[in-house]
Amino acid sequence: MAVTNQQVAPKYATALYEAAVDAKNVATVQADLAAINTILAGNPQFLTLLQTHVVAEADVPSLLDTLTTGAAELTQRFVRLLFDYGRISALPVVIAAFNRTVATAAGELDATATTAVALTPAQSAQISTAVAAKFGVTTVNLTNAVDPSVIGGVRIAANNRIIDGTVATRLSKLRAAMLAN
Numbered sequence: 001m002a003v004t005n006q007q008v009a010p011k012y013a014t015a016l017y018e019a020a021v022d023a024k025n026v027a028t029v030q031a032d033l034a035a036i037n038t039i040l041a042g043n044p045q046f047l048t049l050l051q052t053h054v055v056a057e058a059d060v061p062s063l064l065d066t067l068t069t070g071a072a073e074l075t076q077r078f079v080r081l082l083f084d085y086g087r088i089s090a091l092p093v094v095i096a097a098f099n100r101t102v103a104t105a106a107g108e109l110d111a112t113a114t115t116a117v118a119l120t121p122a123q124s125a126q127i128s129t130a131v132a133a134k135f136g137v138t139t140v141n142l143t144n145a146v147d148p149s150v151i152g153g154v155r156i157a158a159n160n161r162i163i164d165g166t167v168a169t170r171l172s173k174l175r176a177a178m179l180a181n
Contacts, residue, residue: 005090012090013097016078017105023074030102032071033095036079039067040092050088107138111158114145114166131156134163 020029040046049055050063064083068076082088103109111131113119119127128140135158151167 005087005093008087009090009093009097010101012078012082012087012094013101016074016094016098017101019074019078025072025074026102028072029075029078030099032068032075033098035071036067036075037092037095047089047091050083104137108141109135109137109139109158110141110143111156112143112145114147114150114155114157116146116148116150116152116167118146119144127154127156131158135159 016029017026020026046063046067050060055063060083064080065076068079071079079088079091082091082094087094100110109131111128113124113127124142124144128142131140131142132138140158149168151171153166153168153170155166155169156163
């Protein structure tokens, strides 16, 4: 069974983060990765080009240099490592995982609260406090998504977890229980 980019990205991101911490270079690496991500977003075929054998092997280093121009040596070596290990296509996913790792280390968490109606600032603050306590972080960047189909309550999505306290889910579980009996 092949290992997907989604599965390997956190491992590569953690390794890069630890190397950046050791080099006292986290902010620089994060800025480098943001610049690389911008380049990749503007040129979606770039990674595909590197993966195919259309480009001569001798030209690959210059393409990688173009991608990492101005980046710290650690960032340049990391991108080259991804290429050498056949994981260059994972770069955008690794960048996202790296940013999550940096945020987690700083005690930050991005979360989405899905509710039937828009949250008031007081409700957002209360939910943010509860989510911060649940996940053991200091800061929660809460986004409110409005979905009338939830009927009431709130569904929190954070850190690849979902905490569902919506009325729609409760009704669905109640219906399933009634049909099972």
